Amino acid sequence: QQVKKFRCKIAQRTAELVQSEAKLNSIFEHSPVGIFHYNKQGILLKTNRHFEDIIGAKKDGLIGFNMLENIKNKSLSTAMKSSLKGQISTFEGEYISISHRKKSYLEVDLVPLYSSTGEIDGGVGVCDDITLQQQNTSNLQKLSRVVECSLDGIMITNTKGVIEYVNPRFTQITGYSSKESVGEKANFLRSRETRNAT
Numbered sequence: 001q002q003v004k005k006f007r008c009k010i011a012q013r014t015a016e017l018v019q020s021e022a023k024l025n026s027i028f029e030h031s032p033v034g035i036f037h038y039n040k041q042g043i044l045l046k047t048n049r050h051f052e053d054i055i056g057a058k059k060d061g062l063i064g065f066n067m068l069e070n071i072k073n074k075s076l077s078t079a080m081k082s083s084l085k086g087q088i089s090t091f092e093g094e095y096i097s098i099s100h101r102k103k104s105y106l107e108v109d110l111v112p113l114y115s116s117t118g119e120i121d122g123g124v125g126v127c128d129d130i131t132l133q134q135q136n137t138s139n140l141q142k143l144s145r146v147v148e149c150s151l152d153g154i155m156i157t158n159t160k161g162v163i164e165y166v167n168p169r170f171t172q173i174t175g176y177s178s179k180e181s182v183g184e185k186a187n188f189l190r191s192r193e194t195r196n197a198t
Contacts, residue, residue, distance in 0.1 A: 042068030
């Protein structure tokens with residue numbers, strides 16, 4: 001009877017573990033960020049769907065791939081090596097897939113993974129494709145340079161008419177510096193002698 005109870009407990013515990021592992025696998029697989037697990041040699045052991053989409057490769061081609069030996073980006077390789085030495089490391093930059101089919105801008109966090117004995121057993125990476133944000137930032141920087149170098153005086157206000165920015169040409173035309181203009185209402189430029197109606 002005790003053996004029966006013991007077997008029943010083992011079966012129940014096994015069912016709970018299987019259910020728990022299934023939940024974890026589901027979370028891992030359907031995460032909105034790319035996740036990958038690698039061993040001490042930098043060989044990929046597990047990847048999720050989002051990571052495959054980011055890299056532009058299928059799971060079959062990724063599992064068993066040695067990242068440390070094949071990745072051309074030195075900064076990413078250095079970040080991985082740091083994680084395998086027990087440090088939390090990050091990488092942000094351009095990544096070109098080994099197949100050269102996909103070029104993207106990635107943000108990657110790499111953390112060491114420890115075994116039950118406390119030794120480093122590999123690492124886990126969490127990555128996101130921030131190519132679109134990077135392009136938007138680059139476009140904003142270009143636009144900013146155009147505004148700065150414009151031959152026209154440019155003033156930007158908020159919806160209440162308070163000045164938030166003036167370019168150098170505005171300062172040349174009006175004589176008011178950025179320090180004197182920002183924070184003022186746009187109507188501070190009007191002459192004291194001009195009637196309100198005008």
